[in-house]
Amino acid sequence: MRRPAVAVTGLGMITPVGNDTESTWRGVCAGVSPARTVASLEGCAVDFACTVDGIDLDAAIGGRTSFRMGKHVKFAVLAAREAVADAGLDPARWEGSRVAVVVGTSSGGSAALTEQAVVLDRQGPEATSPVGILLTIPNMPAAEIAIRLRATGPSLAPCTACSSGATALSVARDLLVTGQCDIAIAGATESIVHRVAMTGFARSGAAAPAEGEPAGRCRPFAADRAGLVMGEGAAVMVLERTDDAADRGAAPRALLAGAGATTDAHHPTSPHPSGAVAQAAVEAALRDAGWVAGDIDHVNAHGTATPVNDAMEAALIERVYPHRPPVTAPKGVLGHCMGAAGAIEAGLTVLTLQRGVVPPIANLAAPAPGFDINCVTEQPLRQPVRRAVSHSFGFGGHNAVIALQRP
Structure with missing residues (x-):
């Protein structure tokens, strides 16, 4: 049954390119990656990433x-605060029991968990943080948003790896x-720009090698693409x-008109090469939207x-959309x-x-030979867009697609 749009x-x-919506949009349209060497990753096989900079997160959160x-969690709270203000809503005036919070994450507080494990090993239990659990469990972004926004309806924290946001x-x-x-x-x-995670991605073979300038290492759909560059944000x-x-x-x-989800059930890290699932x-997602x-x-x-x-996604796009709509891939700028x-x-x-x-x-100057897809390169493409889809495919074979349309 087709569900109504919301x-x-x-x-x-x-x-990594902006601390709010407008600056992020400008940065993505500029088409230049901010990837750089990160001091805390010195000595790691992958010592570069796209990070959020230029903001004092504690000061921005405020309070104690x-x-x-x-x-x-700080990222999520700040993004939620901006979204609610953008919607023209006042949490002091809404009926909190009718407000839900659904905020996903993949690795949650793995950085804090790693830090606390080192402290425990080197200094003993009394040196660890009394809020160590709160720093690590993956529901805390949703929980802290609910606390700050007085939202007492359903509160959920979906985790479907790299498709968690679309799932949410x-x-x-x-x-x-x-x-x-x-x-x-x-x-x-x-x-998750920390030593354990970055080493894990390097060991898995998913990360781009340390060759050339960091800003040029993430090359979606290019013939010489070599792996992902880590990003962060909300x-x-x-x-x-x-x-x-x-x-x-x-x-x-916009209107969220449809959504679709499947699972490859094929491999923990590699998508099914056919792309069928x-x-x-x-x-x-198209059926759900009625398109x-x-x-x-x-x-x-x-x-x-x-x-x-x-390769899987390019073949999928070619099969599903033979009219060759324009394609973008923001990870070239933002990292993954x-x-x-x-x-x-x-x-x-x-x-x-x-x-x-x-x-x-x-x-990207042009897609790899054999990729018959209409990639937008070098400059933003200006043309009316009425209906669009956003693809998300995650480790574990999680596939989630969102269909959006102009009101």
Whole structure:
């Protein structure tokens, strides 16, 4: 059964190219990666990443409670605060029991867990943090947002690896459509730029090698693509039923019209090379929206710059969208923000719908030979976009696709 669309009435972001939505959009449209060598990764095989800079997170959070938050939680709180303000909502005036929070993450507080393990080993239990558990458990982004926004409805923390953000948006839409809430604060967050995680990605073979300048190492859909570059950040949306948004005079940024999800059941890290199950997620999202493939004006691709994933996705795009809509892949600029990637990329798709601008893929002059897809390169593409999809494919074979349209 086709579910009704819901309105995206607010959007908040914090990413390696900007500490809010507008600066993130400008940075992505500029098409230049901020990847750099990170001092804390010195000596690691992968010592570079795209990191959030230029903001004092504790000062931005305010008050005396940021000590109990991991970096990823701070990202989520700030993105949620921006999204709610953007939606024109006041948490002091809403009915908290009708507000849901659905904020995903992939690795949660793995950085803090690693730090606490080192402290325990070197200094003993009395030196560890009394809030160590709060710094690590993956539900804390949703929990801290709920506390700050006085949201006492359902609170969930989906984890589907790199598709966690798209999963969170889909789950939030379900809560609205089934009447379990009237407002949903939904998105995802991630910060795993630490030595253990970066070493793990290097050992797995997924990370780009340390060759050339860091800013040029993530090359989605390029012939010489060699692996992902790590990113971090968060994106959060405010979702409401369209009638409710209209009743309060809110102008939606976009409509979340459909969602689809499948699981490859093939391999822990590699997508199924045929792309058939990922394609089924795309087709499910289109059916949910009541669209056919030819309706799509733009594809925001998962585009990790890993050899296998990009080959699978390029073939999928060629099969599903033979009319060759323009394709972008934000990870060329932002790096792979892991659990937050799907939410960030869905947010960028919302902005593309609003502004009729498709950002370029960084570090790409032309797609690899054999990839018959219409990649946007070098400069933003300006053209009307009515309907778009955002692909997210995660470790474990999780596939999640979001369909968005202009109001």
